[in-house]
Amino acid sequence: MSLKLKLEQGLQQAGIVLSAELVERLLAYLALLQKWNKVHNLTAVRDPDEMVTLHLLDSLVILPHIHAERLLDVGSGAGLPGIPLALCLPDLQVTVLDSSHKKTSFMRQVKAELQIDNLQVVCSRVEQFQPEQPFDVVISRAFSELQLFLTLTAHLCRPEGLWLAMKGVYPHDELAQIELKPSTPKPSAIVPLVVPGLDAQRHLVFLPNLTATAQAAA
Numbered sequence: 001m002s003l004k005l006k007l008e009q010g011l012q013q014a015g016i017v018l019s020a021e022l023v024e025r026l027l028a029y030l031a032l033l034q035k036w037n038k039v040h041n042l043t044a045v046r047d048p049d050e051m052v053t054l055h056l057l058d059s060l061v062i063l064p065h066i067h068a069e070r071l072l073d074v075g076s077g078a079g080l081p082g083i084p085l086a087l088c089l090p091d092l093q094v095t096v097l098d099s100s101h102k103k104t105s106f107m108r109q110v111k112a113e114l115q116i117d118n119l120q121v122v123c124s125r126v127e128q129f130q131p132e133q134p135f136d137v138v139i140s141r142a143f144s145e146l147q148l149f150l151t152l153t154a155h156l157c158r159p160e161g162l163w164l165a166m167k168g169v170y171p172h173d174e175l176a177q178i179e180l181k182p183s184t185p186k187p188s189a190i191v192p193l194v195v196p197g198l199d200a201q202r203h204l205v206f207l208p209n210l211t212a213t214a215q216a217a218a
Contacts, residue, residue, distance in 0.1 A: 003027060003052055006197070010057045013196035016064075018088060025087050025114055026056055032110055033078055040102045042078040053197040059084040059141070061193045062166065062204055068136035072097060072156055074126050075143035079107045081166070082139075086119040095120045097129055126152045134158035141166040146174040150185055150207065163207035170203055185209060 001009075004027060011018055018026075030051055036042055045054050059081030066085060069092065073082030076096035086094035096119065098104050104123035111119045122129060138157045140149050146165055157163055163185065167174075170190065178184045185207045193202040 001049075003030065003048055006049060006052045007056060010052065010196035011060065014057065014061050014194070016060055022088060026084060028114055029079070029083055029087065029110055030056060032106075032113065036106050036109070037078075040106065042103060042106055053195065055080055056084060057197065058166075058195050058202070060088065061195050061202070062139075062164070063088055065164070065191070065204060065206075066092065066137065068162070069093060070133075070135045071095070071137045071139060072131075072135040072153075074138060074140045074149070074153055074156075076107065077103055077141075079110060081141055083107065083110055083116070083119065086116050087114070090118055093118050093120070095122060095131070095135070097122045097124060097126060099123065099125045126156070129156065131156065135161060137162050137164060139164040139166070145177070146171060146205065146207075147177045147181070147184065150178065157209045159209060159211040161209045163205075163209065165205040165207065167203045167205055169201045171205065175205075 004023065007023060007026065033042065034048060045051050062081060066089060071085065071092055071094050073094065073096045076082045076098045079096055082094050082096035085092065096107050101123055104121050107121045111121060134156055136158060138153050143149055149165060150163060187205050188208050189206040191204045193204055195202055
């Protein structure tokens with residue numbers, strides 16, 4: 001099966017409708033990732049078929065849950081999920097953040113070659129990143145445990161904004177840790193995700209930033 005057909009079938013199974021042009025742009029991103037990965041070891045996934053499932057479809061299944069103007073992808077690595085989101089949601093301003101120079105160099109190359117105008121690439125440690133304004137949504141995919149993710153990005157999520165954490169199995173232990181800390185944001189929802197072609201659990205954890213609400217109540 002061709003990569004294009006695998007992606008198209010996966011999108012259909014996930015109920016995600018994308019134009020033929022978008023499918024081609026996603027495959028162009030994947031081709032660049034394969035090319036760079038041979039030299040720079042950006043991802044442990046080597047097989048192109050697995051890349052469609054584990055990188056593209058795994059990122060795209062969260063599309064229905066993204067409702068924002070400005071999104072930050074923390075620890076983006078090779079640009080996941082930030083670059084697929086930027087490609088599919090041209091009205092969404094996406095910032096991808098990583099401390100690795102080789103990974104941010106790759107993401108800048110993708111931005112240039114695919115002309116992704118709504119994508120900003122930042123090379124920085126997350127705790128040192130000081131944007132002009134905080135973000136509506138701060139998302140991570142396999143960046144860290146929930147407590148550390150929230151601590152490191154507390155200055156990056158705007159009041160009444162939202163943290164989204166992409167997880168594998170239901171994160172019982174991580175949730176128990178944040179329950180122990182009264183001031184830590186608590187999940188408003190934990191949504192199971194189905195990634196076509198993937199026989200493994202996926203969950204999306206929603207953590208609203210209630211800072212402004214708490215201050216108003218005080």
